[in-house]
Amino acid sequence: MNENRREFIRKTGLGVLAGLGVASGIFPKSSFETAVASTTHENSSSGTRWGMVIDTRKCKEGCTKCIDACHEVHNVPQFDNAKDEIKWIWKSPYENVFPGESGQFVSEETRERSYLALCNHCDNPPCVRACPTQATFKRSWDGIVAMDYHRCIGCRFCMAACPYGARSFNWRDPRPAIQKRSQAYPTRERGVVEKCNFCSERLAQGLKPACVAECPEGALTFGDLNDSQSEVRMLLEKNHTLQRKSELGTRPSVFYII
Amino acid sequence: MIEKALKGDRIYWGWIVLLLVIISAGVFSYINQLTTGLTLTGMGRDVSWGVYIAQFTFLVGVAASAVMVVLPYYLHDYKAFGKIVIIGEFLAVAATIMCVLFILVDLGRPDRVLNVLLYPTPHSMLFWDATVLNGYLLLNIVSGWTVLGAERKGVPPPKWVKPVIYLSIPWAFSIHTVTAFLYAGLPGRHLWLTAVLAPRFLASAFAAGPAILILVSYILKKTTGFDAGKQAINKLSVIVTYAAILNFFLLGMEFFTAFYSNIPGHMHGLQYLFFGLHGEGQLVPWMWLSVIVGFGSLLVLLIPKLRTSSPWLIAACIGIVVSIWIDKGVGLIIGGFVPSPLEEIVGYIPNLNEIIITIGVWAIGILILTLLLKVAVAVKAQDQA
Numbered sequence: 001m002n003e004n005r006r007e008f009i010r011k012t013g014l015g016v017l018a019g020l021g022v023a024s025g026i027f028p029k030s031s032f033e034t035a036v037a038s039t040t041h042e043n044s045s046s047g048t049r050w051g052m053v054i055d056t057r058k059c060k061e062g063c064t065k066c067i068d069a070c071h072e073v074h075n076v077p078q079f080d081n082a083k084d085e086i087k088w089i090w091k092s093p094y095e096n097v098f099p100g101e102s103g104q105f106v107s108e109e110t111r112e113r114s115y116l117a118l119c120n121h122c123d124n125p126p127c128v129r130a131c132p133t134q135a136t137f138k139r140s141w142d143g144i145v146a147m148d149y150h151r152c153i154g155c156r157f158c159m160a161a162c163p164y165g166a167r168s169f170n171w172r173d174p175r176p177a178i179q180k181r182s183q184a185y186p187t188r189e190r191g192v193v194e195k196c197n198f199c200s201e202r203l204a205q206g207l208k209p210a211c212v213a214e215c216p217e218g219a220l221t222f223g224d225l226n227d228s229q230s231e232v233r234m235l236l237e238k239n240h241t242l243q244r245k246s247e248l249g250t251r252p253s254v255f256y257i258i
Numbered sequence: 259m260i261e262k263a264l265k266g267d268r269i270y271w272g273w274i275v276l277l278l279v280i281i282s283a284g285v286f287s288y289i290n291q292l293t294t295g296l297t298l299t300g301m302g303r304d305v306s307w308g309v310y311i312a313q314f315t316f317l318v319g320v321a322a323s324a325v326m327v328v329l330p331y332y333l334h335d336y337k338a339f340g341k342i343v344i345i346g347e348f349l350a351v352a353a354t355i356m357c358v359l360f361i362l363v364d365l366g367r368p369d370r371v372l373n374v375l376l377y378p379t380p381h382s383m384l385f386w387d388a389t390v391l392n393g394y395l396l397l398n399i400v401s402g403w404t405v406l407g408a409e410r411k412g413v414p415p416p417k418w419v420k421p422v423i424y425l426s427i428p429w430a431f432s433i434h435t436v437t438a439f440l441y442a443g444l445p446g447r448h449l450w451l452t453a454v455l456a457p458r459f460l461a462s463a464f465a466a467g468p469a470i471l472i473l474v475s476y477i478l479k480k481t482t483g484f485d486a487g488k489q490a491i492n493k494l495s496v497i498v499t500y501a502a503i504l505n506f507f508l509l510g511m512e513f514f515t516a517f518y519s520n521i522p523g524h525m526h527g528l529q530y531l532f533f534g535l536h537g538e539g540q541l542v543p544w545m546w547l548s549v550i551v552g553f554g555s556l557l558v559l560l561i562p563k564l565r566t567s568s569p570w571l572i573a574a575c576i577g578i579v580v581s582i583w584i585d586k587g588v589g590l591i592i593g594g595f596v597p598s599p600l601e602e603i604v605g606y607i608p609n610l611n612e613i614i615i616t617i618g619v620w621a622i623g624i625l626i627l628t629l630l631l632k633v634a635v636a637v638k639a640q641d642q643a
Contacts, residue, residue, distance in 0.1 A: 026381050082604070083302030096600040100523070117600070126445050132384035133373040153373050154296075154366020157384050159306040163446025165599040169306060169366065171297035190295045191366030248445040 026129075049123065049143035050198055051225035051253035052212070053235045054116055058219035061113065066211035066220065067091070070196070073210045075187045077177030086168040088196040089118040089211055098256075100245055110258060116220075118211075119166040119196035120244060120252030121145045130161035136193070143225075143253060144198045152192040159193060163245050164252075167195045225253060259407055262636035263629040269481070270632070277625040284618010287611045288363060296366060299612040304604035305595040307364070309587075309616050314360040316466070316587040317353045317623075318437045319459060321394065323467020324350035325430035326497050332423050338489040341638065345478070345486065346471055347402035348630040350430075354395040356623035361388075363615055383439045390433045397426040402630075410637045434459045441594060449527030449594045452515070458508040459586075465501035466582040468494045469575040474631075476572060484635045495571055499559040502578055506552065509585070530603070531593045538603045541592060544584050552581030 070076070070089050077086055091114040095103055098115070125145050128138050135151035136158050138144070159167045173190045181187075185201055188194055199209035207213065212220040223232035232255075235241075241255040266274075291298045301308045327346035330336035362368050379385045401423045408415040438456035445451065472494050475486040516524040529535045531545045555577030564570040597603050608616070 082304075084297055085303050092600055096602060099599075099601040129381050130383070130444070132379050132382040132388070133370075133377045134379050135373070151370070151373055151377070152367065153370045155361075155364070155384060156306045156366070157382070157440070160441075160447065160594070161444045163444075163599050165304070168303055170295070171299075171302070172295040189367075193366075245446060250445065 047141055047143075047226065049225040049253060050121065050203070051143075051223065051232050051255065052198075052209075053221045053232045053239075053241065053255045053257065055219045055221070055235070055239075055257045056113060056115055057257065058217040059113070059116065059215075060217055060219075063216075064091070065214045065216060066116070069210040069214035070199075072180060073182050073199070073202075074185045074197075075174075075178050075182050076194075077174035078179055079172075079177055084171045086170065086174065086194065088168075088194075089116060091115065092117050098242065098244060100247060101242065115256065116211075117164065117166070117244075118254065119145060119198070120164055120250065120254045121196075121198055123251035123253060124249060126161040126163065126248075126250060127158035127167065130157040132157065139200075142203075144200050146197055146200060147192075147194060149186075149188050149192050149194065154191040154193065156193060163248055163250065167193050169193050259403075259410060259633055259637070260629075263632045265636070266632065273628065274625070277621045277628070280621040281618050281625065284615050284621060287614040287618065290611055291363070291615065292368075296364075298609065300606050300608045301612075302604065302606075304598040304602065305592060305606035307591055307595065308606055309608045309612060310360045310364040312587045312591040313616060313619070314357050314364075315437060315459075315591060316583055317357045317360065318391070318434055319463030319582075319586065320467045320470055321350045321353035321357060321391075322430045322434040322460070322463045323471070324398065325427055326464055326468050327471065327494070328423065328430070329427050330493075332420075333427065336493075338487055338493060340487075341484075342471065342475060342486040342490045342494070344402055344406055344634045344638075345474060345631065347398045348627060348634060349467075349471060349474065350398045351395060351402065351630060352623045352627035354391060354398070354433075355626055356619055357391055358395070359619045359622060360616075363619065383436060383443060387433075387436045387440060390429065390436050394426070394429050394433050397422055397429055401426060406634055406637055410640065431460065434463050441590075446599055447594050448523045449531075449590070452512060454508050454511055458505065458512075461501050461504040461508055462582045462586055463501075465498050465505050466579050466586075468498045468501070469578040472498070472575045473572065473579070474627075476568070478631065478635065482635045482639075484638060491571070492566060495559065495565050495575075498575065498578060499556070499565070502552070502556050502559065505582065506556065526597050526601075527593045530596050531589050535597065536603055538596075538605065540605050540607075541589055545589050548581045548584035548589065551577045552585075555581065 067087075067089050071078070071087070074088060076088055079085055093114055094101075094106065094111050097117050103111075121144055123143060125136075125138055127136050128145060131137075132155065133151050133153055135148045135153070137146060137148070139146055154169065156169055159169060170188055170190050170192055175187055178187060199207070199211075202209060208222050209220075212222045221231050221235055223230035225232060225236075227233065235257070236255060239257045241257050243252040243255055246252065299308060299310075324346040327339045327343045331339040331343045362371065365371060374385060374388050401419055404419045404422075405415045435456045438459040441447065441450035442452060442455040472491055475491060478484045478486070513528060516528050526535060530539065531541050533539065534542050555574040558564045558570050558574040558577070565574070592606050596605070
């Protein structure tokens with residue numbers, strides 16, 4: 001067999017293997033396309049990609065207006081124990097929200113503030129890859145990582161897959177623990193996973209997400225990351241920002257100005 | 259053939275009744291869990307998988323290990339395994355059924371489990387795991403039952419069963435590899451994010467599985483007089499020895515990579531399990547028990563004189579099973595969740611309801627194994643008569 005033919009067969013074989021992998025979605029397309037393995041740097045898919053910039057300097061200590069608004073709008077139950085807890089958005093210390101970032105000689109001010117954590121609506125979401133029923137999926141038209149509560153089997157594979165602890169499971173019936181029943185969003189049943197949905201129900205009505213709308217300090221900015229003229233892109237242009245655990249290649253759509 | 263399971267002495271029926279009582283308690287607790295929710299377990303937002311998934315992981319290994327008797331017997335015509343191969347296959351059947359049950363009891367919405375088949379999702383490793391596990395169950399039931407049925411009639415097994423048996427060999431490796439992929443492909447879970455996870459799973463499976471097989475053989479010999487043969491037991495004990503060495507070697511690799519590279523995320527899981535992290539170390543005594551019992555048993559196995567003496571071999575096999583059960587059935591799964599993605603340390607203690615369900619599932623598996631082996635032994639006895 002001559003060299004060329006051997007090379008041809010080798011390349012075709014590799015191509016077919018890679019193609020099969022990509023086709024079944026096991027490997028993201030980007031991991032084969034790029035010459036440099038830098039899934040964190042490139043631009044995202046076309047169309048809208050909703051994203052958020054959190055200016056943590058403006059976020060006021062002790063204020064929980066965004067959290068309260070979100071949890072009220074979405075009928076998130078309040079349990080008094082950490083084990084059953086369900087949360088879509090919450091505040092945690094610096095070293096918990098950004099565990100990979102250097103903690104050495106961080107200014108006292110940075111260390112003592114608390115930071116908002118929520119679903120990152122990753123451009124390359126591990127939870128979507130893990131879900132065996134497509135009950136969690138990325139919306140092709142706007143990049144939101146959504147949940148179908150009626151399809152979820154409650155295997156919690158997505159919770160193991162999420163590197164941000166953004167997902168909660170309904171360990172018990174959530175309905176008795178809902179403080180004030182909101183008509184804007186359905187309640188969930190026992191046995192399914194839930195998380196922040198970037199207020200897709202409000203976006204459909206042309207409203208901003210509840211947390212963004214309720215923040216009195218204007219610390220949260222929401223917009224299309226793929227639109228270079230959008231407010232979020234302007235902020236990203238002018239400020240140095242962080243994404244949580246960007247080294248994992250998940251490409252979070254939530255950015256932090258520290 | 260199944261009617262052979264209905265003829266037994268008082269000890270046999272006593273055992274069956276005992277298992278049924280335990281199963282009833284398990285079923286009762288499961289109904290409890292179905293009506294109240296998984297809040298009746300020790301699992302929570304941070305440690306979201308617990309003892310159920312851990313048992314599942316351990317038992318996939320036990321199921322896969324049947325290949326350690328099937329491969330030498332069918333592929334290399336290793337005659338000494340002639341009598342034990344059916345025990346291995348039936349052990350695989352019972353273990354696989356337990357695996358499926360442990361997944362079922364872990365689901366928040368078991369009524370929707372068919373969604374996995376209705377919406378096949380090739381990019382999910384759980385989809386593949388469900389596929390290979392059910393396939394493996396089918397392969398082992400078909401090959402085991404057919405060969406045994408032929409033996410009962412005193413005829414050679416039908417030709418079509420050979421390819422089924424050959425297929426079950428790579429399939430056995432696949433079930434445990436895919437099970438490792440459930441964990442090894444998740445970003446941000448450092449303890450699991452290791453390329454040696456699948457090899458480690460296979461090594462520990464091929465140590466613990468044949469060790470269980472040796473123990474089952476001794477129980478059968480004691481209770482039914484069925485003798486798998488000294489040569490088969492000796493060979494199995496050698497397999498256990500090599501696999502156990504490989505298992506501890508691979509565990510050592512994890513330690514080297516984590517601690518020599520000194521990357522905090524990579525060390526945290528092992529630190530939590532073996533030394534305690536930030537003063538929290540609820541699993542530390544367990545993990546050291548696993549290491550000490552494991553090495554002790556390995557030492558016994560390494561000395562040919564002890565390995566070939568029944569009491570020592572039984573003790574060593576129990577030791578290997580306990581050691582690997584702790585490592586895989588407790589440490590590996592819990593350790594993957596601690597510290598949490600936000601580097602918080604939240605412990606996990608299974609609660610009573612969860613433990614009763616777990617024991618109930620084990621009892622179902624043991625009942626199935628008892629019935630299958632009863633049939634197998636009856637057929638083999640008829641051969642000799």
